[in-house]
Amino acid sequence: MKKHRLDPLLRPKSVAVVGASKRADTLGQWALKNLEIGGYKGRIYPVNPRYEELQGHQCYAALSELPEVPDLVIFAVGDQRLEAALDEAIAAGVPAAVIQSTLVMDDDSEPLLKDRVRQKIKDAGILVCGANCMGYYNVRDHVWSCGFDSALHEAPGNVSLISHSGSGMSGIMDCEQRLRLNLAVSAGNELGTTMDEYLDFALDLPETRVIGLFIETARNPDGFRAALKKATQRRIPVVALKVGRTEESARLTVSHSGAMAGDDATYEALFDRYGVQRARDQDEFTTMLIMFAELHPVGAGELVSLHDSGGERQLFVDLADSANVPLTKLSDDTISKLRDVLDPELPAVNPLDAWSRGGPDAAEKMTRGLTLIMQDPGAALGVVVHDRAPFGKIYPSYLTYMQRARAESGKPVALVSATQGTGYDDAVITSTHAGFPVLDGVSRFLAGANALFAYRDFLLRDADELQSPAEGIVTRWQGRLRTGETLGELDALALLADFGVQTSSPIAAADEDAVIAAAKKCGYPVVLKTAQPGLLHKSDQAGVVVGITDEDQLRQMFGLMQSRLGDDMLVAPVVDSGVEMILGLKRDPQFGPVVLLGFGGILAETIADVQFALPPFGARHARRCIDRMKLRPLLDGVRGTHRVDIESFCQLAERFSIMAHALRDVLAEVDVNPVIVNESGSIAVDALVVGRDRREKIRAET
Numbered sequence: 001m002k003k004h005r006l007d008p009l010l011r012p013k014s015v016a017v018v019g020a021s022k023r024a025d026t027l028g029q030w031a032l033k034n035l036e037i038g039g040y041k042g043r044i045y046p047v048n049p050r051y052e053e054l055q056g057h058q059c060y061a062a063l064s065e066l067p068e069v070p071d072l073v074i075f076a077v078g079d080q081r082l083e084a085a086l087d088e089a090i091a092a093g094v095p096a097a098v099i100q101s102t103l104v105m106d107d108d109s110e111p112l113l114k115d116r117v118r119q120k121i122k123d124a125g126i127l128v129c130g131a132n133c134m135g136y137y138n139v140r141d142h143v144w145s146c147g148f149d150s151a152l153h154e155a156p157g158n159v160s161l162i163s164h165s166g167s168g169m170s171g172i173m174d175c176e177q178r179l180r181l182n183l184a185v186s187a188g189n190e191l192g193t194t195m196d197e198y199l200d201f202a203l204d205l206p207e208t209r210v211i212g213l214f215i216e217t218a219r220n221p222d223g224f225r226a227a228l229k230k231a232t233q234r235r236i237p238v239v240a241l242k243v244g245r246t247e248e249s250a251r252l253t254v255s256h257s258g259a260m261a262g263d264d265a266t267y268e269a270l271f272d273r274y275g276v277q278r279a280r281d282q283d284e285f286t287t288m289l290i291m292f293a294e295l296h297p298v299g300a301g302e303l304v305s306l307h308d309s310g311g312e313r314q315l316f317v318d319l320a321d322s323a324n325v326p327l328t329k330l331s332d333d334t335i336s337k338l339r340d341v342l343d344p345e346l347p348a349v350n351p352l353d354a355w356s357r358g359g360p361d362a363a364e365k366m367t368r369g370l371t372l373i374m375q376d377p378g379a380a381l382g383v384v385v386h387d388r389a390p391f392g393k394i395y396p397s398y399l400t401y402m403q404r405a406r407a408e409s410g411k412p413v414a415l416v417s418a419t420q421g422t423g424y425d426d427a428v429i430t431s432t433h434a435g436f437p438v439l440d441g442v443s444r445f446l447a448g449a450n451a452l453f454a455y456r457d458f459l460l461r462d463a464d465e466l467q468s469p470a471e472g473i474v475t476r477w478q479g480r481l482r483t484g485e486t487l488g489e490l491d492a493l494a495l496l497a498d499f500g501v502q503t504s505s506p507i508a509a510a511d512e513d514a515v516i517a518a519a520k521k522c523g524y525p526v527v528l529k530t531a532q533p534g535l536l537h538k539s540d541q542a543g544v545v546v547g548i549t550d551e552d553q554l555r556q557m558f559g560l561m562q563s564r565l566g567d568d569m570l571v572a573p574v575v576d577s578g579v580e581m582i583l584g585l586k587r588d589p590q591f592g593p594v595v596l597l598g599f600g601g602i603l604a605e606t607i608a609d610v611q612f613a614l615p616p617f618g619a620r621h622a623r624r625c626i627d628r629m630k631l632r633p634l635l636d637g638v639r640g641t642h643r644v645d646i647e648s649f650c651q652l653a654e655r656f657s658i659m660a661h662a663l664r665d666v667l668a669e670v671d672v673n674p675v676i677v678n679e680s681g682s683i684a685v686d687a688l689v690v691g692r693d694r695r696e697k698i699r700a701e702t
Contacts, residue, residue, distance in 0.1 A: 006201045009096035009127040009193065011141050012071030013042045016063060018085050019076030020046035020054050027100065027147035028076035038144030045070055063092050073097045074145055079105050079113060086117060090124045098145050099130035121192040133188025134166035140182040140205060150174055157182035158293045160202035162195055163214035172282060178290050178432040182207050196223035203230050210292035212285060213240045221590040228274035237292045237455045238276045241285040242267050266588040269612040275458035277451035284447045287439055291448040294437045295412040298452045301380030302326040304373040306366065308355035308386055312418050316351050316385055316442060323446040328378040341368045363397045370401045374409035381449060382413035385442060394427055394438060402436045416445040464618020466658055473498045474662045481666040484693030488531060490570060492687035499659035501652055504685040506572035515558050516551060518571035525549045528557050531568040536688055547574055575685055578678025579634055579644050583656050585670035587692060593660045593667060597625050597653055600674040615657035619650035648682040668692040
């Protein structure tokens with residue numbers, strides 16, 4: 001196995017425990033004991049001047065007395081002594097350390113201990129897990145660098161778990177034997193090593209089949225994106241439990257797009273880009289990890305299920321519908337074969353209830369029924385949904401169903417209890433590790449099935465070929481926007497047009513004669529808008545009149561608007577009616593520009609039916625985003641309206657995303673609302689662009 005930058009931290013050849021102790025249930029005792037429990041094969045050096053020997057190892061008074069410089073130091077000392085101990089380790093040339101303490105002292109002074117330690121780590125270039133963490137378990141390589149008791153974990157495992165939450169890590173790994181871990185890391189405050197680096201390390205472990213992230217934030221955004229891209233290239237799925245959603249940044253924006261794109265929207269777009277499957281809670285998180293780790297890859301098709309209860313079968317249909325998990329419609333051939341197996345009163349449908357009269361041949365009917373529905377051409381994944389036996393056990397016949405069905409269909413299958421079961425029954429664990437997962441709770445299973453199907457579909461996506469914009473156009477607008485200027489509608493639409501976005505091409509006019517001339521050039525009917533500087537949302541001030549049909553009406557509307565909002569006007573032709581959509585951009589402080597697509601006009605503020613994507617992206621990705629929207633049927637025509645040209649909007653969104661990427665360093669916010677989409681195409685009729693001040697960029701980078 002090739003070397004990795006984190007080897008001194010996660011695969012050390014020698015470990016020193018500074019603060020090793022005999023006192024029961026202390027960090028110093030457990031840190032030393034866990035190395036033995038995990039089967040560590042390297043050299044162990046307890047360091048504490050109070051002892052000559054600890055747990056069968058010679059004890060040393062100081063790091064300087066060791067016979068070699070250890071690869072890793074585990075600090076088991078209080079915060080009052082931590083800084084001096086770190087100084088000693090750095091002076092000795094130790095390449096890696098684990099700091100589990102919080103680095104908080106009541107009598108501290110500025111700069112605080114945490115900041116002092118962070119700077120020392122940075123200056124020394126030392127690899128550090130923590131602080132404020134619970135260490136790590138490299139189960140595969142038998143390095144348990146942690147200070148707490150734990151369940152036993154057998155190497156090598158097939159799941160890597162990286163968590164910002166220490167309890168989030170231990171609460172999963174110590175309470176679920178069905179989950180086979182090869183690596184578990186509590187990253188803590190990431191003073192020296194960030195989540196993306198652990199993720200990169202885990203991707204190089206040959207046994208890794210899935211990686212779970214319990215994530216608060218990405219402290220190294222570029223590295224995080226690079227690691228997710230590597231996971232995609234290796235075809236290793238990533239499941240994320242993202243916590244810390246906030247709308248704080250939305251209150252600081254001026255555009256509708258910015259207000260709708262809270263901090264979490266960036267992660268939605270990021271996860272969508274790299275096929276990361278998102279769990280809502282720790283139960284879903286664990287179930288998804290087990291399913292990705294233990295089930296065979298999912299092929300084309302949908303879900304089939306076997307039941308022994310009509311009522312539970314009906315409930316399963318309802319739950320699958322709520323979870324948006326598609327159920328296979330059985331072929332005529334499968335239905336015909338099922339009728340030969342089932343009791344006459346049972347319908348040959350999916351989900352299938354194959355238990356009616358019981359009897360000595362009931363188990364064989366169940367087995368045959370499951371096999372037939374899994375052999376259906378439309379089946380990708382099978383599930384047996386049964387209640388547990390008394391005391392949380394499972395009947396052997398359940399396992400027989402699955403084993404025979406998979407052997408004859410070649411497709412993955414799981415057993416799911418309708419209610420909570422147990423993860424500590426030997427049969428449950430053995431079956432799960434043999435590739436027949438035994439899971440708890442239908443809803444959790446369906447979330448996992450959704451993740452399997454979504455990841456399968458993600459891997460089948462074709463890459464979009466995007467055309468780069470002209471260099472001269474990019475350079476010109478970079479120069480214009482880097483001062484932080486806010487562009488009014490005329491200039492904002494000109495920017496969009498330069499990048500190939502079709503616009504309504506308004507004409508500026510500063511007096512009545514110019515307004516009349518502009519209307520003649522556009523051709524009636526026209527739209528009259530105020531162009532008053534600083535007025536960002538014209539409709540809110542009655543600064544837009546649509547559908548002016550002649551010169552007299554235009555003069556009248558000009559006079560009324562001029563008296564309230566000044567001379568500066570825009571005149572544009574009326575765009576044929578259609579569905580109003582929105583395109584927007586907000587700059588995320590970590591990952592840069594995020595594009596918003598959705599339904600616009602008044603719906604942008606009331607329904608907020610939007611999706612988010614990282615630029616640049618192509619028309620096909622834009623179409624996937626649109627197809628996920630709740631109001632999507634409006635684009636196909638309802639109640640007598642015509643179907644609009646969805647593909648033209650997708651092409652427009654592609655060009656907008658190329659602009660967003662090309663000007664990523666100088667754009668703060670963009671609002672294109674509405675984009676009118678009708679039968680003949682899509683056209684942007686209003687826009688707002690906020691430049692990113694160059695000084696803001698410098699401050700962010702420093």
